[in-house]
Amino acid sequence: MLLMALPAFIGFMTFFITPAVMSFGYSVTNWSVYRPEPSYVGLKNFQTLFSDAQALAAIEHSIRYALIMTVVQNTLAIFLAVLLNKKLMMANVLKTIFFLPAVLSILVVGYLFKFIMTSAPSGMLNSAIGAFGGAPVNWLGDPNLALYSVLATQVWQWTGWAMVIYIANLKSIDASLYEAARIDGAGPMQVFGRVTLPLLYPATSFNVLMSLIGGLKMFDAVYAMTRGGPGYASETIMTTMISTGFKAGRNAYACAFAVVFFVVVFTMSKAVTFVLNKWEAAIT
Amino acid sequence: MKRKSFLALLLCVVLMLGAVPFSAAAEGEVVTLRFMAYNPAQSRATYLEFLADQLPGIEIVFEYVSLDDDFNGILNAQLEAGAGPDIIELGGETKLLAAAGRLLDLSDQEFVAKYAQAGLTPYTWEGKVFGTPLQSWYEGIFYNKAIFAEHGISVPKSLDAFIQVHKDLEAAGVKPQTMGASSWEPMMKQSIGVANNEFYSDPANAGFDALFNTSEVSLAESWLPAVTAWAKVIEEGCLTTDMLGMSYEQAQAEFASGGAAMWESGPWAESDLFAANPDLDLGMFPIPGVSEGPGWLVGGPGSSLVINAKSEKIEAALQVLALTATPEAQIALTADWPGSSFLIGVNLDLGDVYADCAEAFAAGNVYAPWVAVWDFGNPVVEAYGKSLQEVLSGTKTVAEALADADRMNAIMIDEIKN
Numbered sequence: 001m002l003l004m005a006l007p008a009f010i011g012f013m014t015f016f017i018t019p020a021v022m023s024f025g026y027s028v029t030n031w032s033v034y035r036p037e038p039s040y041v042g043l044k045n046f047q048t049l050f051s052d053a054q055a056l057a058a059i060e061h062s063i064r065y066a067l068i069m070t071v072v073q074n075t076l077a078i079f080l081a082v083l084l085n086k087k088l089m090m091a092n093v094l095k096t097i098f099f100l101p102a103v104l105s106i107l108v109v110g111y112l113f114k115f116i117m118t119s120a121p122s123g124m125l126n127s128a129i130g131a132f133g134g135a136p137v138n139w140l141g142d143p144n145l146a147l148y149s150v151l152a153t154q155v156w157q158w159t160g161w162a163m164v165i166y167i168a169n170l171k172s173i174d175a176s177l178y179e180a181a182r183i184d185g186a187g188p189m190q191v192f193g194r195v196t197l198p199l200l201y202p203a204t205s206f207n208v209l210m211s212l213i214g215g216l217k218m219f220d221a222v223y224a225m226t227r228g229g230p231g232y233a234s235e236t237i238m239t240t241m242i243s244t245g246f247k248a249g250r251n252a253y254a255c256a257f258a259v260v261f262f263v264v265v266f267t268m269s270k271a272v273t274f275v276l277n278k279w280e281a282a283i284t
Numbered sequence: 285m286k287r288k289s290f291l292a293l294l295l296c297v298v299l300m301l302g303a304v305p306f307s308a309a310a311e312g313e314v315v316t317l318r319f320m321a322y323n324p325a326q327s328r329a330t331y332l333e334f335l336a337d338q339l340p341g342i343e344i345v346f347e348y349v350s351l352d353d354d355f356n357g358i359l360n361a362q363l364e365a366g367a368g369p370d371i372i373e374l375g376g377e378t379k380l381l382a383a384a385g386r387l388l389d390l391s392d393q394e395f396v397a398k399y400a401q402a403g404l405t406p407y408t409w410e411g412k413v414f415g416t417p418l419q420s421w422y423e424g425i426f427y428n429k430a431i432f433a434e435h436g437i438s439v440p441k442s443l444d445a446f447i448q449v450h451k452d453l454e455a456a457g458v459k460p461q462t463m464g465a466s467s468w469e470p471m472m473k474q475s476i477g478v479a480n481n482e483f484y485s486d487p488a489n490a491g492f493d494a495l496f497n498t499s500e501v502s503l504a505e506s507w508l509p510a511v512t513a514w515a516k517v518i519e520e521g522c523l524t525t526d527m528l529g530m531s532y533e534q535a536q537a538e539f540a541s542g543g544a545a546m547w548e549s550g551p552w553a554e555s556d557l558f559a560a561n562p563d564l565d566l567g568m569f570p571i572p573g574v575s576e577g578p579g580w581l582v583g584g585p586g587s588s589l590v591i592n593a594k595s596e597k598i599e600a601a602l603q604v605l606a607l608t609a610t611p612e613a614q615i616a617l618t619a620d621w622p623g624s625s626f627l628i629g630v631n632l633d634l635g636d637v638y639a640d641c642a643e644a645f646a647a648g649n650v651y652a653p654w655v656a657v658w659d660f661g662n663p664v665v666e667a668y669g670k671s672l673q674e675v676l677s678g679t680k681t682v683a684e685a686l687a688d689a690d691r692m693n694a695i696m697i698d699e700i701k702n
Contacts, residue, residue, distance in 0.1 A: 030699060032699060032700060033360040033363065033364055033380075033381070033384060033386075034380045034381070034383055034384040034700050035384065035699075035700060036364075036384060036385070048695065114531070117529070118529055118530055118531070118534055119526040119527075119528075119529030119530055120529075120530045120531075120534035120535070120537075120538060121538060121543060122534065122537070122538075123529075136526070138525055138526050138528065138529045139529060140466065140528075140529040141465070141466065141525055141526060141527065141528030141529025141530070141677075142525065142528070142529070142677070143674070143677045143679055226466065227352075227466065227467075228670075229466060229468065229528065229670065229673055230465075230466065230528040230529075230673040230674065230676070230677050231670050231671060231673040231674035231677065231679065231680070232670060232674070233674075233677075242354070242357065243357075243666075244663075246357045246360065246361065247354055247356050247357035247360075248356075248662070248663040248666075248696070249356070249360050249377075249380065250699060251364070253699070
């Protein structure tokens with residue numbers, strides 16, 4: 001039986017574990033494109049990283065992005081799932097419409113919204129706002145807005161995907177529980193809070209972790225829409241790692257960034273898993 | 285059993301048949317060279333056709349990766365993996381890659397001596413030549429001559445006049461300048477154009493860039509007056525924050541369609557502009573300085589051809605470089621991208637579009653320090669350009685932007701040299 005898992009194990013070792021361990025190793029060297037023979041430099045790359053305001057800002061952006069993405073996407077997805085789980089005439093059509101963006105590539109969505117949200121005269125979104133008498137908005141060029149503009153496109157793309165998972169979970173909830181709650185006099189909000197939400201735990205735990213990790217990993221949409229700009233306003237861990245690390249040939253520095261990224265993802269995932277486990281314990 | 289033997293025999297025959305053309309290619313009938321460049325094929329179309337005609341034994345596979353699409357990152361990764369292209373169009377990274385032993389030393393090649401030293405200096409590392417220059421590049425302010433004429437506006441000769449042109453056009457209901465400032469490049473180049481006027485035009489600063497390579501001088505101290513002078517275009521509203529939400533292509537399209545009267549770029553955009561609007565009455569003027577004068581263009585020997593030291597087809601790659609060092613090849617190079625040649629004895633006409641730049645060219649007012657002299661040009665100007673985006677959005681000062689560039693220079697010196 002163990003032999004059956006060998007191909008997957010070899011693949012996992014070759015393409016994940018080994019590169020990850022190598023990244024840890026290279027992060028304490030001075031390896032770069034311009035210095036092919038690396039030597040040990042201790043924690044120097046980490047010192048450089050943590051004394052760099054732009055790198056720290058990128059880490060903060062990633063965490064903020066991931067947290068907002070997780071909350072907004074899952075709130076909207078649960079709302080849509082509960083709504084479309086009812087026997088509505090157009091429910092199936094609406095489910096398909098909401099899910100469709102998820103089949104597109106993130107880069108395609110990014111480039112699409114770059115044209116929709118541009119502040120150029122050809123920008124569709126500002127043209128639409130203008131048609132209603134509104135003032136144009138600098139969606140991608142305002143440092144206070146750029147990251148949220150990217151985030152909005154990703155919420156648009158992935159909410160339908162999360163919704164489908166929530167709907168699958170809702171289908172598994174025994175209808176007699178709702179009936180019993182209503183007989184006991186529970187209103188719609190109480191039914192949602194006391195029956196639906198606790199029983200959505202399996203889908204919630206999966207979706208929350210996926211959107212959190214996806215948010216922390218964000219690269220493609222930022223790359224397509226803002227390139228981390230204006231300035232450093234929408235830089236994330238991944239875009240900074242690529243631009244100041246690999247693009248500038250500073251491979252070891254990029255590896256140090258990868259290690260920090262691993263620690264951030266691991267810590268946040270563990271924290272969320274801890275909360276979810278507490279929740280699971282409370283409802284079982 | 286017989287069936288298995290037959291299948292094995294058949295497989296052997298197929299493999300042998302498949303090997304025949306491969307062997308022929310390996311013997312050198314047609315050598316395929318990978319040519320990776322950060323300028324698109326259409327800007328080299330005539331040159332590539334010329335190479336195909338003159339070198340029938342060499343097939344060139346042209347691979348275009350724009351700088352905006354991470355040319356340096358992709359190239360570095362390929363070289364690191366030992367899978368780099370044979371010939372590379374390289375600019376600011378030449379010295380870095382030469383120092384790392386990634387590039388072939390061309391010093392002893394006969395064709396190198398055919399180029400003027402000014403064209404070879406940016407591609408020289410520790411006395412060895414690693415690249416031969418393509419035609420010069422330069423960036424100035426493209427303008428729509430018809431719009432200027434319609435509103436009685438003449439080409440500005442000073443920064444104040446440049447700002448006044450913006451105000452006059454705006455008063456006439458015309459968008460003065462468009463800029464794809466979502467890219468960090470245009471503001472970086474425009475401000476360096478003013479630094480050329482105000483700083484590099486002073487002979488006393490001739491040695492500045494060499495000292496910058498060792499971090500003995502800083503931009504924050506030396507360039508501050510020049511870049512502060514340039515920043516007046518932001519204070520006066522010539523450059524606006526909405527430009528941060530526009531891409532290079534969107535700004536180019538707006539200018540080509542007559543939606544704006546000025547746009548900063550270079551000759552490589554000329555074919556795209558005329559493709560979008562064949563009737564465009566196009567001109568270019570140099571970036572002006574504080575005092576009235578001929579102005580400066582940002583540019584120089586912008587890119588070179590280098591050979592990957594690990595290429596298995598070095599002889600064929602050298603043939604391409606040798607052929608490029610002929611007047612015919614230089615004419616072919618400039619057919620799609622007007623520029624001056626660094627090949628000794630070759631003088632090319634730039635055409636009417638660049639007539640307003642003639643005085644600047646005559647005075648030799650073309651310079652791009654990050655390509656010409658700086659060892660770590662690309663990361664430094666990227667840090668500077670991104671910080672200028674923050675200057676435009678009002679979250680950073682000019683002094684802070686220059687300090688960011690200095691900091692990146694110091695980091696690179698520390699990481700690479702020490």
